[in-house]
Amino acid sequence: MTVPALKIESLYFTYPRPPQPLFWLMGGKARSVTALENVSFSMAPGEKLCLMGKNGAGKTTLLKIVMGLLSTGHGKVEVFGRSPLEKEARRMIGFSQSDERSFYFRMTVRENLMFFGGIWGIECSPLKKKVEEMADQLSVRDFLDEPFAQLSSGMKQRVSIARSMLHDPSLLLLDEPTRSLDAVAQEELRTLLGSDIFAGRTILVATHNLEEASEISGRCIILRKGGMVMDGTPPENEAMLIERLGKDAP
């Protein structure tokens, strides 16, 4: 039997209010917030899936749990049969988010990629080749020796995807990859996601964009207030999507 690339079973996650005196010392004002409630799904190796939901619906929380950045609350998360906190599981995951703050702005694109590849344990010589290869495939070669700060948002997003691919991950997590990109850059990126370099990889994309969801995958999960309200083909139009997302506050 094939091991699922990603298996999530009855997952609950609450950002808890820390116990006193920790809460007071942390200057806490936050109340306890339930971010995910009874989420279950699995992805077969090589499958592409879009995760949709309004802001605050729990998409990023889910991706962070799969990344091992948040501990699993109640329920089970497995990446190719392993806990996301295991090193072996982390080697199989690539992660790209739309927040461009996660790079060193004073370093060049190449220096950034060499650094992140290094902490992923890739040796210098194969890493150099991989950086060149990724730069070619993601069309950022001309910018490799430019400071990261000088890139456009679209280029930064491509570099972010290049970073997530350096260690050849089997599972790729993309958090709103086209957010804040203009229409042309969005279209270019979507075309890129359909290209050969992503073939065979399991890809989970969190997005707000229905067109993008339909283009990337035939399967879509919709989260609403942390719970799953749909697991199937993407809604046919915006009206149906809005109905699924719900008009109330997340």
Add this chain to the structure above:
Amino acid sequence: MKFMIPLSAIFKRDLMLAMSYRLDFIIRVFSALFAVVLWYYLSMILKPDVSVTGTGDYFTYVVIGMALLGYINLMLYTFSQKIRQDQMVGTLEFIVASPTSPALLLFSSTLWEMAMETLHLAIYLLIAFAFGASFNVGSLLPMGLVFVLTLLSFGSLGIIAASFLIVFKRGEPITPFVAAFFALLGNIFFPAKILPPALKTLSLFIPLPYSVEAVRKLLTQGAGLMDVLPEINALLVFSLALVPAAVLSLNLSLKISRRYGLLSQY
């Protein structure tokens, strides 16, 4: 030797970032010069009791203490500063998500600063020598041993401080307090034996006086391994106690962060 890959990646990153802030290095050299000049003139008007300091040469006495204090402060602050920097830049989540152990990542992130501080220490002592500090350097092996054990002890305290920062974001609650406390009790400006009995006893339970004492013996008395064995033993005990405590506190802080979703906050 797999651990060398992330270690060298982090060292190169810090080298590149440092190269983009060149003024910092120049300021460090000048600050060493000013500090030595200050102590040179101050020691002219200070006549220490030889029975207390063990030497009439207060200038040499204090510059060695000050040079070591720079190292200690580096160890106490660097880990927290590196964590803070990655929190602010937004790279902390990606670094923590890597398969490399957090302790190795954190340790590696101080290597560049350690190298710079060693250079700074050498410049500091050279300037002091030029101003008349009298050195009689002993064996290098015990010197290396004392430095490694000092770094392990204070590096561990620095990691404990950084663990606080991961959870509480600001404050580094123990660092300024501990740094001031060590300056008072650490045989830097005066021997701890002139302090009131309670503080004198307390000084036995911190690693700094042992490091400073050993380095003074090695740099001014031409001492060998056997002469500094009591200090090396004491530093070994501190290291054996503090290193596991540091690893535990770092793992605990990351566990709390994962539970409460604190890694991306700053």
